[in-house]
Amino acid sequence: MSDYNFAYLDEQTKRMIRRAILKGLAIPGYQVPFASREMPMPYGWGTGGVQVSAATLTPEDTLKVIDQGADDTTNAVSIRKFFERTAGVATTEETEKASIIQTRHRIPEADLREDQILVYQVPIPEPLRFLEPRETETRKMHALEEYGLMHVKLYEDISQHGAIATSYAYPVKVEGRYVMDPSPIPKFDNPKMEMAAIQLFGAGREQRIYAVPPYTKVVSLDFEDYPFEATKAEHPCDLCAAEDSYLDEVILDDQGGRMFVCSDTDYCRTRREAGHVGRLGTETPLQTGPEAA
Amino acid sequence: MYVAVKGGERAIDNAHAWLAEERRGDTSIAEMSLAQIREQLKLAVNRVMAEGSLNDPDLAALAIKQSRGDLIEAIFLIRAYRTTLPRFGNSRPVETAEMACDRRISATFKDVPGGQVLGPTFDYTHRLLDFKLAAEGEVAEAPKAEPRREPTPHVTSFLRGEDIIQSEEASEATPKDITREPMSFPADRATRLQTLTRGDEGFVLGMAYSTQRGYARNHAFVGELRIGTVAVEMDIPELGFAIEIGEVELTECETVNQFKGSKTEPPQFTRGYGLVFGQSERKAISMALVDRALRWKELGEDNLGAAAQDEEFVLSHCDNIQATGFLEHIKLPHYVDFQSELELVRKLRREAEAARAAAAQAREAAE
């Protein structure tokens, strides 16, 4: 623990964030403006998610932080340490044991439970932003439920490429009303968003919070003749043989050697511990990264 | 388990240790003190205070030292510290007309009551490297004059009598605080000015420069530029009156801009306004030009489509802490998204390839 208040933020800031979360839950998919604070980590590094987690944590919580599905990536390590230091909460790498999971770019493979909360770090909360850069315009579009521009974009993809050329941050419609950015998760994860857990989204730099309550309808935008597809690499995991998990492609050598492994490190570990063995056995043949250096 | 950027707490700790060593540099060279930074790199300290929105030279000096002279990093340290500070209250608006000026110039009149006071300026120096400084030479004491006792009136106040310059409405309304309320558009002028004063000096300078070069050109005269200290007063409810709690150094710039009149306003001079912590005159002048450009709507001018007229563009992009954070975050792992793009591009290529092959086959069959 430190001299800072529980979970770093002062109480008034937490109340402001909590009020925004409640409005977000009452209007699923609507982006609630909030007076995001400057955090001791850069914008773009998850300041929105961190503020939402800080306002949500209680001392009894067990926190898990993942980036790209992994607990041991630099950003995840840094955020986990931040909360260990400022909130003194227990942390875990096991999805099963976590009560709050803060994530960047992935939804865990294991089904989340009603007593869990998933907090997403969001870089650009506005799904229409790349079609219309002006907030004044996109706000009107949401107000009028005028989402033609998005459908035109998706349709142009189809006419040009024969498919919708969006593979992550794939837009969804929430409870038949608001088009929402699911954060840059691969579209493989989109169908998981209809879940039992509460989903909270924090965009610090863009000063927006939004939410999806449990069991809310979350539909990936598509067309009848070009239905949405949740795609992944067409391989099983080379370590745990999972056929149903999102895979990272890892380059093994300069001869075109590749391995495919679960991006969700906890899911992969749990499966290997349960005796599942992939094509390359249970241990990676490769040790790289800064740790090895 | 393999991941492309495998952090590990040890790797992060080692990186931080290396950073600390690099920051210190060659240990046979004497370490810089905060007082040295505060006194000898004062303009850097000023910029960090201005864009960090915190008037504390010692903390700014510490931030500069810690950030190895990366001023945006220093500003970030100050901002992050600032948000944790409790708020005891608000000061009264400072009276810049009462400023004890170290520097005060006007480009619009040869001489003005209160005089042209050059002060400590680079303006007339020849930009020749002074090799004497390399030898750590002491400087001779500058000649001193008697300080002015009476207040120095604003130059624009002399134009007001003639009603030839647009008058600013006094308001008792409490302006919104951009650090406590989310930005929304359209933004009022108080919000725009607050955002610009902590905006990145380079960004605001570039925007101002673009108006000078014709993107929403509105020729600005520096009606007045003044630098000096003003008293900061705070109302104490228990006492029933305001007391002086300290003083701050400020740079204030008011531009006088020609204005031919519009559908709603008569021909008259209009103003742009800049107010920045410390001696930051480039920033204050830039701010005044951008402020003026952003006022097109309230003055009934045409929207020329220039970047500097576009409040959403200017206000959403002038904060260097937001900008650098988002820019630099692309260093973080994005391999999950990249993987999904890989799959997609491979699929699109396979389909395009198949379509091409089918077309070629059809052609062959036809021949």
Place this chain on the structure above:
Amino acid sequence: MSQTDIYSGGFADPAVAAAHGFRAAMDVMARPGERREITGGIAPEGLSPAAASLILTLCDPETGVYLAADVDSDALRGWITFHTGAPLVSADKADFAVGGWAALMPIDQYRIGTTEYPDRSATLVVELTEFAAPNATLTGPGIKDTARMYLPDLALLQRNSMLYPLGVDLFFTSGSEVAALPRSTQITAEG
């Protein structure tokens, strides 16, 4: 149980009590019809510990609070001012409105947000004497299949949900328990 002086009855450990209070509030707002314990705040006579704790959890100088006539008293005003600093305002300006159902009416005096900012709307904290037997079936976000709940005026609340995405959101409090009804919930009368 209740306090007569305005200075006591605040959260003993504000950061932790508010965190627990919020989790109860969030849980029920995310799951219409469910109830949670919310405690720690004790207001002067006339307000349940649940409502008192909600106020301590969510209100501060940035939120206007309206007290309906049935709960309005100098003691409660003093208590809210002392513990939260929240300004006491009229119904049309309220971020939070507190009181019994009848006293809070009419519902159309509260802010329902604008099409561009539907979040600029009031939240009602409705004091119930008890959570009576359910008279409504609920569906919508936060509800797996259906949920059941007692609501004071079905027709009026159905009209509120018709305004979606505008409308008010409601907490219901009784004793030390809280439940919620966001504007997104569809309501059908039972029986």
